Amino acid sequence: MKKGLVMILTLLFIATTALTGCGSKTESGSEKPANQTAGEDKKVEPFELTLRHTQLGDSKKNRFAILQDVVKKTESEVPGLTIKLDGVDSEVNRKEKLRAEMGSGSPPDIFDAFGNPDVKLYAENGLILDVAPILDELGLKDKFQSLAQWTVEDKIYGLPIGASIEGYFYNKDYFAEKGIQIPKTLAELEAIAEKVKADGKIPFAIGSKDAWVPLMTTNTLWSYFGGADITSGFAKGTTKWNDPKMVEAFAKHQDWIKKGYFKKGELGLDYATQRTQLVNGEAVMMFDGSWASSVFADATQSGKLHNKAGFFMMPPAKEGEGYSVMFDSNNGYAFSSKIAEDPRKMEAVKAFIKNLYNEDMQVRGLKEDGVIPAMKVDQAKLDEASQGNDLLQAIMAQMKDVKFTWPAFDALVQADVNTALGQQLQKMISGEAEPQAALDAVQKVQEEANAASK
Secondary structure, eight states, X not given: OXXXXXXXXHHHHHHHHHTTTOOOEEEEOSOOOOOOOTTOOSOOOOEEEEEEEOOOSGGGHHHHHHHHHHHHHHHXXXXXXXXXXXXXXXXXXXXXXXXXXXXXXXXXXXXXXXXXXXXXXXXXXXXXXXOHHHHHHHTOTTSBSOOGGGEEXXXXXXXXXXXXXXXXXXXXXXXXXXXXXXXXXXXXXXXXXXXXXXXXXXXXXXXXXXTHHXXXXXXXXXHHHSOTTSGGGTTTTSSOTTOHHHHHHHHHHHHHHHTTOBOTTGGGOOHXXXXXXXXXXXXXXXXXXXXXXXXXXXXXXXXXXXXXXXEEOOOOSSTTXXXXXXXXXXXXXXXXXXXXXXXXXXXXXXXXXXXHSSHHHHHHHHHHHOOBOSBOOOHHHHHHHHTTOHHHHHHHXXXXXXXXXXXXXXXXXXXXXXXXXXXXXXXXXXXXSOHHXXXXXXXXXXXXXHHHTO
C-alpha cells in the first residue's frame, strides 16, 4: 500500500468522525434542457455528474452565479447531462468530506480542491484525473499564469479558478476624518492601531473560529520576519517552524492580541463576523484576501461602507525593504479519475472546462467578484473590468509594488502539519501556549510528516 494512501486512510478515520452531523446543501444546477431535436427518433439516455462547490452565502453569491451559468451552458451542450450541485462549507469540504471520500475511493465527479498538497497526495494514489490531455485538446495548456501547484511529473490534476493577494481593507472615511495615512512600516501600522483603539474602536476585525483566518495575518508576519522562502523549506527539512525568526513573528502576533488590537472572544467568531465588524463601524481595518472586495461593491452586504473601503498591503518592518505578499492560485476544481472510464462524462468535463476556463469568465470573475484571474488575460480587458471600482483598482495597482510573493502556507505543508499549526495558533490566541512552545509542537508534527513521506 502506498504511503500516501495510508495517510488518506488515516485522515478518513478522523474525517468520518468529524462528519457526524455535518450536512451539505444540494441544489439543482438548472432546469434540464430538452435533449432531443425535432424528428430525432433515438432517445438520449440521461446521465448525471456531481459537482461539489463551496460557493455558499451572500459573500460568494456572485461566484455561485458564475458557476450556475457555466453549469447551464454545459448541460445545454451535452445531450442527456444533468449536473447535480452539492454545496458544502469550504473547511468541511477540504478537511472532512473530501478526505473521507478519497479514503473510500469515491470522490464527486468534479469538486472544489486545493492543488498542493491535497490534490498531489490524491493524485499519487490514482484518485484524480490528469487534465493535461484535455488542455492540449482545447488549446488551454499555456493560457494559465501558473499550474505549478497542480502539476506532478508533467501531469496536471486540476485547474485554479483564480488568484488572490492578502492585505488590509479599511474604512476610507475614518482614515480621512482622522488624518491617517497609509502605513509604510509595521511601526506605523501599530501606531494607527493604537490611535484606533484610543478612539474606542477595534483596530483589526477578526473571526478566529476557523484557524486559517488569523493565520493569514501570522503567515504574512513570518514571511517578513523569516523571509519569503522560509515556508517552502518546512516540508523539505531545510527550515524549521521553531526558528528564532518564526518565534519572533508569532510573538508579534501575540503582542497585538495582548494589546487589544483584535475583538475579544475572537475564537468564538466565524469568518463572516469579521466583515460585519468592519461594515458596522465597530472595527476600522480587516486583514483578508482580495476576494473580499466583492463584499464592498454590494450595497446589501457593505451598508455604509458601500464603495467606501480602501486596501493596502501589510507593510515591511523598514521602509524600502519591499512588500511581501501572499500570491496564490491554489484553489480551483479537480476531477475524479473515474471520469476517464465513461466517455460521456469525459465529454461533459471537457465542456465544463471549456465553459469555465476562458478569458470572458476570468474577466467576469474579476469584475463581479474581485477574483484576480488565474489565466493570462489582456491587460486592456482587466483595466476595463476594474473601471468604476476604486477598491478593485487599488488592489490591482498595488501589485506593482510587490517585491516578494509566496504561496499560502497550506499549499506548502502536509495536511496534518496544517491542522497542528491551526490548533497551536488558537492555543496561543487563547493564552494556553506561548509562541516558542506552540512552534516546538508544530515542528514535531512536521518532522513526523517528513519522515513518513520518505
